[in-house]
Amino acid sequence: MNPRVVGANLVVSLKSFYRAKPAMFFTIAFPILLILVFGALFMNQDNMSFDLCVQDLDHTDSSSQLVKTLELEGKFKVIRIEPSVNAAQYTRDNKSSLVLTIPKGYEGAFLQRMALNDPDTSVTLTYLYDLSSSLVFMKIHILNWVFSGINQKMTGVPPFIRSAETSMLARKYRFVEFFVPGIIAMSVMILSLFGTVHLNTELRQKGVIRKLSTTPITRTDWILSNILYQFILAVLSTTAMLLVSYAAFSVSLQINAWLPVFMLLDVFAFVGIGMIITHFTKEAESAAAAANAISFPMMFLSGSFFPLEMMPGFMQTVARILPLYYVNEGLRASMIFGDHMAALRHSAVIGVFAAVVFILGIIATQWEEDQ
Amino acid sequence: MTKKAEHAIEVENLTKRYGDLLAVNDLSFNVRQGEIFALLGPNGAGKTTTVEIIDTIRMPTSGKVNLFGMDVTKSKHEIVPRIGVLPQGFSSFDRITVKETIQYYSRLFSCGNTDIDGLIELVNLKDKTREQYKNLSGGLKQRLGIAIALVNDPEVLFLDEPTTGLDPRARREVWDLMLGLKEKGKTVFLTTHYMEEAEFLADTVAIISRGKIIAMGSPEALIESNAKYLVLTLRSVDEKAFDIVRKMGFESVHDNHKDIRVRVEQMDDVQKILNTIQEGRASLLSLDVRKPNLEDVFLKLTGETLHKEPAGGVAQ
Ligand SMILES: Nc1ncnc2c1ncn2[C@@H]1O[C@H](COP(=O)(O)OP(=O)(O)O)[C@@H](O)[C@H]1O
Ligand SMILES: [Mg+2]
Numbered sequence: 001m002n003p004r005v006v007g008a009n010l011v012v013s014l015k016s017f018y019r020a021k022p023a024m025f026f027t028i029a030f031p032i033l034l035i036l037v038f039g040a041l042f043m044n045q046d047n048m049s050f051d052l053c054v055q056d057l058d059h060t061d062s063s064s065q066l067v068k069t070l071e072l073e074g075k076f077k078v079i080r081i082e083p084s085v086n087a088a089q090y091t092r093d094n095k096s097s098l099v100l101t102i103p104k105g106y107e108g109a110f111l112q113r114m115a116l117n118d119p120d121t122s123v124t125l126t127y128l129y130d131l132s133s134s135l136v137f138m139k140i141h142i143l144n145w146v147f148s149g150i151n152q153k154m155t156g157v158p159p160f161i162r163s164a165e166t167s168m169l170a171r172k173y174r175f176v177e178f179f180v181p182g183i184i185a186m187s188v189m190i191l192s193l194f195g196t197v198h199l200n201t202e203l204r205q206k207g208v209i210r211k212l213s214t215t216p217i218t219r220t221d222w223i224l225s226n227i228l229y230q231f232i233l234a235v236l237s238t239t240a241m242l243l244v245s246y247a248a249f250s251v252s253l254q255i256n257a258w259l260p261v262f263m264l265l266d267v268f269a270f271v272g273i274g275m276i277i278t279h280f281t282k283e284a285e286s287a288a289a290a291a292n293a294i295s296f297p298m299m300f301l302s303g304s305f306f307p308l309e310m311m312p313g314f315m316q317t318v319a320r321i322l323p324l325y326y327v328n329e330g331l332r333a334s335m336i337f338g339d340h341m342a343a344l345r346h347s348a349v350i351g352v353f354a355a356v357v358f359i360l361g362i363i364a365t366q367w368e369e370d371q
Numbered sequence: 372m373t374k375k376a377e378h379a380i381e382v383e384n385l386t387k388r389y390g391d392l393l394a395v396n397d398l399s400f401n402v403r404q405g406e407i408f409a410l411l412g413p414n415g416a417g418k419t420t421t422v423e424i425i426d427t428i429r430m431p432t433s434g435k436v437n438l439f440g441m442d443v444t445k446s447k448h449e450i451v452p453r454i455g456v457l458p459q460g461f462s463s464f465d466r467i468t469v470k471e472t473i474q475y476y477s478r479l480f481s482c483g484n485t486d487i488d489g490l491i492e493l494v495n496l497k498d499k500t501r502e503q504y505k506n507l508s509g510g511l512k513q514r515l516g517i518a519i520a521l522v523n524d525p526e527v528l529f530l531d532e533p534t535t536g537l538d539p540r541a542r543r544e545v546w547d548l549m550l551g552l553k554e555k556g557k558t559v560f561l562t563t564h565y566m567e568e569a570e571f572l573a574d575t576v577a578i579i580s581r582g583k584i585i586a587m588g589s590p591e592a593l594i595e596s597n598a599k600y601l602v603l604t605l606r607s608v609d610e611k612a613f614d615i616v617r618k619m620g621f622e623s624v625h626d627n628h629k630d631i632r633v634r635v636e637q638m639d640d641v642q643k644i645l646n647t648i649q650e651g652r653a654s655l656l657s658l659d660v661r662k663p664n665l666e667d668v669f670l671k672l673t674g675e676t677l678h679k680e681p682a683g684g685v686a687q
Binding site for chain 2: 002004005007008009011012015016019020206207208210211212213214215216217
């Protein structure tokens with residue numbers, strides 16, 4: 001890589017961008033519009049509530065009382081599973097992220113504890129969960145919080161140390177907050193993909209690429225310049241989106257180093273795909289059509305607009321093969337839940353994908369007119 | 372290091388196929404260092420294909436092309452910094468100014484020492500330095516393209532139809548520019564379908580038709596060996612005049628409905644033709660006698676005129 005060459009390209013791209021007012025407007029206004037329209041649409045939606053699957057093997061008054069407490073205190077939407085069902089199988093079939101099992105003998109243990117005050121009796125509730133969902137840790141947190149409340153009430157002594165989690169959990173999650181990271185991931189994808197395809201097909205058609213092939217610029221320099229340029233645009237539009245989100249909906253999101261990391265991986269992946277598309281299409285129109293064909297399903301199937309849990313099982317399976325899904329989930333894990341482990345896992349997946357696409361993009365970018 | 376070649380360019384049995392189409396058919400020629408070499412031929416003859424194989428934009432199907440003694444298909448990295456290219460229909464970034472564009476290309480070549488203002492002066496774009504590319508006229512765009520081709524101070528320049536689409540004045544300016552470059556010792560490889568351009572500029576002309584070189588040499592030698600006659604052009608609105616000329620047995624072609632071009636061996640023939648027309652009481656608007664040019668050479672060799680557009684439109 002030659003930094004001078006990449007720098008020269010960047011200067012030309014940014015100047016062209018700055019001097020083309022419609023492109024500038026589109027890059028900034030389009031994401032803001034999305035945030036405003038959808039944010040307004042969802043603003044009055046209730047606080048986010050999580051689904052919780054509960055299998056009550058005890059089937060007694062005490063156990064249903066516990067389920068009610070979870071519903072009320074944890075603000076869960078409880079889905080009851082028949083005792084005859086295999087919980088593990090159910091989790092897999094229904095793509096539910098967490099199943100809580102109340103064991104047989106719950107009421108017996110409960111009464112023994114209450115009536116006889118026997119400190120040795122306890123009951124073990126089982127969580128069966130799927131790590132790949134970003135919501136699962138949230139649910140476990142809430143469950144633990146509700147349970148510790150119950151435990152404490154039963155001992156009758158006020159707690160000495162109050163967990164910091166208590167205050168965090170008291171926080172309300174709003175749908176808008178869930179929505180903003182998805183829109184960021186999606187806008188960065190759209191801008192990178194269409195920006196790259198448009199720029200490269202135009203330059204190819206005008207013969208600029210042919211001229212460039214008689215200069216020392218390499219394909220790697222060229223793609224890196226494209227990536228850097230799109231990343232700068234991504235920073236610009238994301239900043240605009242965040243400002244609008246804060247101003248219009250007073251969202252509460254955690255902005256940390258994961259945000260630029262996921263933006264960069266998003267850009268890498270979709271600039272790479274843009275390069276590959278440019279290579280395999282002859283005309284600008286078919287290139288744009290191919291970019292549409294890739295980005296539209298991605299937008300709707302990868303959970304940009306709504307939590308994947310709201311979608312049927314097979315669609316959740318589809319989502320997991322879409323690169324944008326990992327950007328969505330990674331950004332949500334870091335921006336909403338502060339879950340760095342989940343962010344790391346998602347960034348690894350999209351990182352590998354971006355690297356592969358980047359290399360394919362370099363191979364696909366050919367300077368020569370023909371072979 | 373590369374060996375010093377006496378020829379800047381050596382082409383041997385160069386062939387290029389696009390599927391079934393044989394665009395360039397077994398070309399062999401050399402270009403001497405410091406000369407202006409013109410590839411002259413009509414649209415679709417294979418000029419762009421040939422020049423773009425030599426300047427490393429395209430790959431040949433077969434044959435060998437050496438630039439500075441290096442194989443163009445293997446030594447692109449070494450060759451590119453030493454050549455300057457003006458591709459056919461040159462185009463650049465719409466919203467970037469003249470000066471910025473030259474700066475950009477100079478950075479690609481990592482030439483910190485390019486005399487950008489000097490280049491701007493050379494191509495006479497001084498009062499347009501801050502003009503964006505999209506606002507330039509065709510002639511200015513071509514001149515900018517030539518300036519860009521010069522940012523790395525190349526030894527060999529490739530100019531693919533540098534004056535196509537320019538008005539006569541702009542064309543004249545580009546010609547002067549090329550002569551200036553030759554004076555600086557640069558080798559210029561030029562393609563054109565303008566006979567006057569090749570005749571005026573080139574030290575060596577290669578006439579190409581349907582992918583084959585059909586004649587090569589200095590313009591004077593080509594004319595001398597292929598066209599030892601005079602060209603008489605008669606203009607008339609009287610068909611009788613044309614009938615008379617045709618009946619006299621001279622080789623002739625109609626340029627259009629008013630003009631007829633006649634090949635005559637000597638001035639006496641002109642006298643004879645004029646006398647006969649006068650005796651036949653046919654009327655003439657004008658007449659013109661000139662020495663033959665490359666156009667006539669091309670006509671003689673191919674039976675076609677240079678400016679005839681081939682069916683299927685203009686090729687790239
Ligand atoms: N990339 C290409 N693919 C297929 N055919 C081509 C291509 N480029 C040129 N041709 C064909 O090759 C022939 C020679 O074209 P070209 O070299 O552009 O001629 P010229 O520059 O003399 O006008 C033409 O018939 C043209 O249609
Ligand atoms: Mg051509």
